[in-house]
Amino acid sequence: LNANKYPSVMEFELSNTCNLECEMCSGDCSSLIRKNREGRPPLEELYDLAFVEQLGEFIPHLEEVKFYGGEPFLVEIYYEIWERIIKLNPSVRITVQTNATVLNNRVKRILEQTQFHLGLSIDSFEKENYERIRKNAKYETTMANIEWFRNYCKERNTYFGIAACAMQQNWHELANFVRRCNELEAIVSIHTVFFPKDSSFFSLELEQLLPMVNTLEKEELPSDSALEAKNKHQFQDVIKQLKHLVKEKTALKERAVR
Numbered sequence: 001l002n003a004n005k006y007p008s009v010m011e012f013e014l015s016n017t018c019n020l021e022c023e024m025c026s027g028d029c030s031s032l033i034r035k036n037r038e039g040r041p042p043l044e045e046l047y048d049l050a051f052v053e054q055l056g057e058f059i060p061h062l063e064e065v066k067f068y069g070g071e072p073f074l075v076e077i078y079y080e081i082w083e084r085i086i087k088l089n090p091s092v093r094i095t096v097q098t099n100a101t102v103l104n105n106r107v108k109r110i111l112e113q114t115q116f117h118l119g120l121s122i123d124s125f126e127k128e129n130y131e132r133i134r135k136n137a138k139y140e141t142t143m144a145n146i147e148w149f150r151n152y153c154k155e156r157n158t159y160f161g162i163a164a165c166a167m168q169q170n171w172h173e174l175a176n177f178v179r180r181c182n183e184l185e186a187i188v189s190i191h192t193v194f195f196p197k198d199s200s201f202f203s204l205e206l207e208q209l210l211p212m213v214n215t216l217e218k219e220e221l222p223s224d225s226a227l228e229a230k231n232k233h234q235f236q237d238v239i240k241q242l243k244h245l246v247k248e249k250t251a252l253k254e255r256a257v258r
Contacts, residue, residue: 002061002063004061006058006061006062007058007061007062008061008062008063008064009062009063009064009065009066010058010062010064010065010066011065011066011067011068012065012066012067012068012078012081013067013068013069014046014047014075014077014078015031015043015045015047015069015070015075015077016028016029016030016031016034016043016069016070017031017069017070017071017074017075018030018031018032018033018069018070018071018074018099019032019071019074019099019101019102019136020032020071020099020101020134020135020136020137021033021036021037021135021136022123022133022134022135023132023133023135023169023196023199024133024165024167024193024195024196024199026038026195027040029069029070030070031043031070032136047077048077049080051077052077052080052081052084055081055084056084056088059084059085059088059089059092060088060089061089062085062089062092063092063093064092064093064094064095065081065085065092065093065094065095066095066096066097067081067094067095067096067097068097069097069098069099071098071099071101071102072096072097072098073096073098073102073103073107074102079106079110082094082110083110085114086110086113086114090114091115093115093117094114094115094116094117095116095117095118095119095159096116096117096118096119097119097120097121097163098118098119098120098121098149099120099121099134099137099142100120100121100122100142100145100146100149101134101137101138101141101142101145102145103145103148103149111152115156115158116152116153116156116158117153117158117159117160118149118152118153118158118159118160118161119159119161119162119163119189120146120149120160120161120162120163120186121162121163121164121165122134122142122146122162122163122164123164123165123167123169123170124164124169124170124173124177125173125176125177125180126173127139127140129169129170129173130142132169133169133170146162146184150184150185150186154185159187160184160185160186160187161186161187161188161189162181162184162186162187162188162189163188163189163190163191164177164188164189164190164191165190165191165192165193165199166190166191166192166193166201166238166241167193167199167200167201168198168199168200168201168204169199171201171212171216171238172215174190174216174235174238175216175219175221175235178221178231178232178234178235179221181231182222182227182228182231185227187227187230187231188230188231188234188235189234190234190235190237190238192241201241201242201245202245204245205249206246206249206250206253209242209245209246209249210246212242213239213242213243213246216235216238216239216242217239219235221235
């Protein structure tokens with residue numbers, strides 16, 4: 001709470017509307033996965049313009065507002081909230097986590113009205129792998145959008161980050177992923193995947209994990225700038241996680257032998 005006893009930060013995750021069916025995602029976060037992969041009914045739309053009106057009391061006191069999806073730029077009510085924020089508190093920090101596939105005139109118009117901070121969820125810079133992981137996405141379109149988002153954030157001096165889910169499908173390219181993010185001057189965030197089993201590191205056998213650790217440890221990443229050092233740290237955290245898994249599975253194997 002701030003000095004006026006109002007929340008200083010709000011996070012919105014109001015809809016699972018999404019245009020992608022990512023391999024490591026679920027129907028709770030993607031409307032298309034919910035429909036096509038899981039065969040479940042759509043989530044009920046619980047938020048309307050009355051909800052947006054109620055936010056009017058809180059928006060002037062906010063310091064940061066965060067938006068998640070689904071894909072935020074496909075969530076209709078977010079545009080209503082953004083318009084209200086721009087009117088009532090234009091200096092607030094607006095953070096959006098997007099899959100970077102949606103960049104039309106409507107998106108550009110709302111972004112250009114104020115200062116958005118953008119996190120892009122990508123997972124791979126290899127065309128075949130990217131389009132496999134992020135089903136329905138087109139590599140060339142996303143790469144072009146990344147450049148636009150990058151230039152937008154650079155011109156406004158706002159946060160520009162790129163997130164990846166570290167998993168079986170992309171572990172081999174994580175070092176090059178970080179190198180590419182360094183070139184784009186993007187802050188890297190690497191997340192752990194627990195589901196599904198064929199994506200998560202946790203389901204791998206000891207014999208599969210050991211060569212992964214050996215391969216990743218041989219990679220040399222720069223740390224000359226603060227951004228490079230931060231991104232390298234994210235990469236090293238993946239290695240630490242894999243080593244911890246190796247330790248756990250080694251212990252389990254030794255107990256099984258006794």
